[in-house]
Amino acid sequence: MTRPDLTGPFAKYTKPYEAAAVEGLVYAREIESGFFNPDKLPARFDNAPTWTTIMPPPNANGRLHAGHALDGTLKDVIGRYMRMKGHRVLILPGSDHAGFETQVVYEKKLEKEGRTRFGMDRDQLYKEIYDFTIANKDTITGEVKRIGVSADWSRDTFTLDPQVVSGVQDTFVKMFNDELIYRGKRDCNWCSKHQTSLSDVETVSKEFNTPFYTFKLGEFEIGTSRPETKFGDKYIVVHPEDSRYKKWNEGDQFTAEWINGPQTFTIIKDDYIDMEFGTGAMTITPWHSAVDFQIAQRHNLDMVQVIDEYGKLTEVAGALKGLRATTEGRKQVVEILKNKGLILKVNEAYKNVVPVCYKCETPIEPQLRDQWFVSMKPLAEKALAASKNGDISFVSDQFRKVYEYWMSNPIDWNISRQIVWGIPIPAWFKNKGTTEEEFTISKEQPDGEGWVRDADTFDTWFSSGQWPVATLGFSGEDFKKFYPTQLMECGRDLVFKWVPRMVIFGLYLTGKVPFKDIYLHGMVLDPKGQKMSKSKGNVMSPIDLADNFGMDALRMALLVGNTPGNDMSLAEEKVRAYKKFVNKLWNIARFVFENTTEADHDIEKTRSPLTERLFAAKEEIGKHIEDYQLHLASEAMYHYIWHDFADIVIEEIKKTLNNPEADEPTKKTARILLRGMFIEVLKMAHPFIPFVTEEIWVDMGKKELLMVEEW
């Protein structure tokens, strides 16, 4: 057969597909159309139902990583499909000031410059971090756009946008009035390096090899791995039913030689004590241990601060005051007790698991501090019910269990952070830190003299927890139109940090769950299955991969074989394989352009074995997407296009076109069929590989974008 020359706009089909030359232009064309905005879709969407998902806002302090690319790809595939199926789709993008995280990043930068945040003017520090964040926010936003997410950038939201800040503060005021927030001295996770308290999700457990000492205290034997906290101990706690200590009654006292001389101890009985552990007797240090604090509260005991916020011993330590508690302090206490003959045993092989700051790994020193706490129990009960009764459902059931465990064991949430980078807590004090302390909860400065604003800022999860409500304006038009949303898709690492809080705030603020389905994807690992990290040097930049192989190829590599909730390892060869696939489609287009010029015909009614398989594949793909089984959907699409459309359909058509005995009407029918089927192929591929399909679509002579075609 004669081969028509491809000229003009078709000349590019004589060469392999060049993603770099196409992607930016396609995305610009899509943005320009306005169709990412559900209010600006073509007329056929006028009375369409909405379909909404809110994007997890990436931290505005770094670069895009492979996890973000997966995140954006998954929701974009579903979003593009739902749009083609006739929904007014809203994918709402944003970015997070990421309070503590960003401050840590900035502190490292300051350190490199030989500076420190301590002693810096608050406003100056805030301004510096603000400028730093805004610059990075633009970088990361540009990188999210490269993924091709069909997000409505006209609704782009930043967690420090004035209406978000204002709404978050309103929530605090409302919760305080509803008695869901209280202020009080409670044990906090204190990081002595970062000089702030942290919530439980901001600490991680780490195992240390610490000697375990057994001391003689009067006639008791007391075990501890933390001798340096023992200065202020005045109580011996035993189990009420422990027969070894029957002769002692609660409140009985005795005096014994201790670190700084004779000390009087009081017997306390509490059934927290594990009789099997050690001697079944312990002393308590309420100021520096959450458990001890609870016991002390139950029995109304004295609490003494032994270690200050810099990790040094206080005046309770007498001569040892000012020593670093866990190092020199511990050493000297042990020395003193040894000299007094009070050490009975030392177990050097003892392994102790202690919480550390998740950023710097400094062991957390529990401290009693006045902070703002959220009473989690009443909130968690409702959020638990939402899962039990099916208002929210998890794509992977394993995460439902984790979520329900968290909601069944709520711990009151400390939302105060002693850092400048964050949303200010709308609280005002008089005589702060004294016994005459007074406070008022208000966004505006209260009337009267002497009010000082609370210097603390909110835990970043306090604002991002309200994200689905905040991005939709808390109330008003968008809120009415799009809330509750359909899908929350984010990394599985957020099952504790973020998801439960969004459900809690959603229910509290609106009475409705913020989303119906929760799709938690696994982590993207390196080719060896190891977690990517800067320190290991195995980070694969999605931007670099897209530069080399095209974003469509990367999207496919992230989708195929990636089951919901399971981690996946990403190798360059996989991306390369899908680059070939994208090129295959490109060459299919070339074949179509070389052989057909006929006007498009609807092949819906042209039933043949070839079209039956096409429509069956399309239906299967659609079903898998609706079931959130994107690994199956993407594979079915790949398989159909390569091994059916290319290998069978085109070969059949080719036979007809090359058959010297076939008459012209027969050939024409074949050409029309080819073109008609190809249009369906482009539609079925579009959600997965939007760039190349949109580009070919234009060359098909289409005026409207493929993204708004009917699936």
Next chain:
RNA sequence: GGGCGAUUAGCUCAGUUGGUAGAGCAACUCAUUUACACUGAGAAGGUCGGGGGUUCAAGUCCCUCAUCGCCCACCA
């Protein structure tokens, strides 16, 4: 200490109500101006981690063991 996940072809992984094993990559054989070598055709490759059970039938359900990974954790 508690929980979750994984274990299937050399590698990375699919396999959704139980019905005689699938894909991609790699390797092997063949094809050289065919829409496409970023290709096509073909062949090869697995006692589905071990053991036990339910069933007419188990990769799939149940029990148990092993190994690896992840998460949670206030025994001083």
